[in-house]
Amino acid sequence: MAPPLPPAAPDKTSDHAMSRRSFLRGSAAVSGLAALAASLSPLRELQDFTSTEEFLQKYYKELTPEEMKRVLARIEREVERQYGIRPHVRDLRPMDGVEFVYCLNLTRCIGCRKCVHACVAENNPSRNPEIQYIRVLRLPHGSLDLEKAEHRYAAEQVPEKGYFYMPVQCQQCENPPCVKVCPVNATWQEKDGITVIDYDWCIGCRYCEAACPYWARRFNFAQPTIPRERLNPEMAYLGNRPRPKGVMEKCHFCVQRTRAGRYPACLEVCPVGARKFGNILDPNSEVSHILREKRVFIQLKEEMGTSPRFFYYFDK
């Protein structure tokens, strides 16, 4: 017997177009979904969603004392959740009749970098990737040409023969270019001369970093990491509270210390006493004495008109 003929292929002519259309729709939907999933994938990395509270927070200068209290409590909560340590976060305002000045004795500095690490220990910057506010430059004797500066010197012993050292950090300019370029006023100069940053207001555009002639500003490219045991729980809102990813930070003269009357951390650790800090409006302060008595001062890149509050001086 002849095998049965296969049944005639059903005539699909009528819904042929439909099925192509559904193929199209299906593939579009699937690839659309895939694209959506891909575009959302960075969310996987997000460990810490911005809380609604933080999202709705007002501008620093517009916060009432009541609101500020709630903000500080929120930060304390968030830090405790992340590090398991209850910090003490304060909102320290400038003191009346105080304008800070920093003097640094270049004859004394031996380039030991203790200030760099004391600053890190105090200010809770990310350890990995590493963020440091102070950069110690090594320069050949007799030259102030920053082109010849080397900051990654590795020596058995400091000071090295033929060199002097110049630590550079935020110069707290009287005329700060970084403040002018900020599109959202997240950084501003306060009346005691400290230029501060509101990390909750910063949008991370990094204009200020580009505007700063001293390379003093640092950007959190990644989620900052701080070993729990190295967290400094004594914090200030405009100071050393932990920063989120994507915001700028920099030296703020340790507002959490200096606005409570203490010396900054970099000064306290200096073994040779090269660092001097105080109130220039007080004629009896150490910095007033130095600016009166010493002869040779350097304000870095003075010609840019930034008018730093950071003075380098020589003893002789």
Next chain:
Amino acid sequence: MDTPSPIPPTPDPFPRRTGYVLAGLSLGFAGLLALFAADPGLWGRPPARPAVPPVDVKFLDTAPWRRSYADLVAAKEDLSDFDCYACHEKNKPPPIRYDANHRIILPKEHSNFSMAHGSHDRNNQCYNCHNESNLVTLQARDGRELKFDNSVPLCGSCHGPTYRDWEGGAHGRTSGHWDAKSGPSRRLVCVNCHDPHQPRIPGRAAAPGPRSLREETPPAVPVPPTSTR
């Protein structure tokens, strides 16, 4: 104006082959999606950063290099080195001996320090500072007798300009509070930083330098020749 003519029935725009291709593509996408969902690593991760060991806490120590007599008293440490009359006789000041090059010869009892004050050892005469007639005190250049815990005026009696710098806060270090209303402060004394017998400050190891994001250790920097300027 001409009236729009009704759209003529178009010939089948998609040959059957297109349908298969599209189906294949969709399947491909679906497969990829499943793959990526199964292994999130495939989305791409920032490269792992090399570990950064925390800095040695010795670099965070704010204590001065040296402990003065007053610090030793406060810490209740061994003060036998200061008990001169345990070994020396009263009213019989030990004679000072020099070698042929006028370098001081110290007995092994005093080998815990060596004498190197000033270039060419210019200040190597013990009784420039110690009181010959009462060893347990110091004597400033103006004749004032000073206790061991009050050595600043002694140094000041020979180092006037540096002493005035220190008084004004330009030399040395003040710790604690810049604002006297907020709390106490302490000015380090000369012997916190300078050994009176060899006051030059010794060199020391520097704390680690900055790392770049990519490298594990900063490259050793070749030392350029010293500037001749």
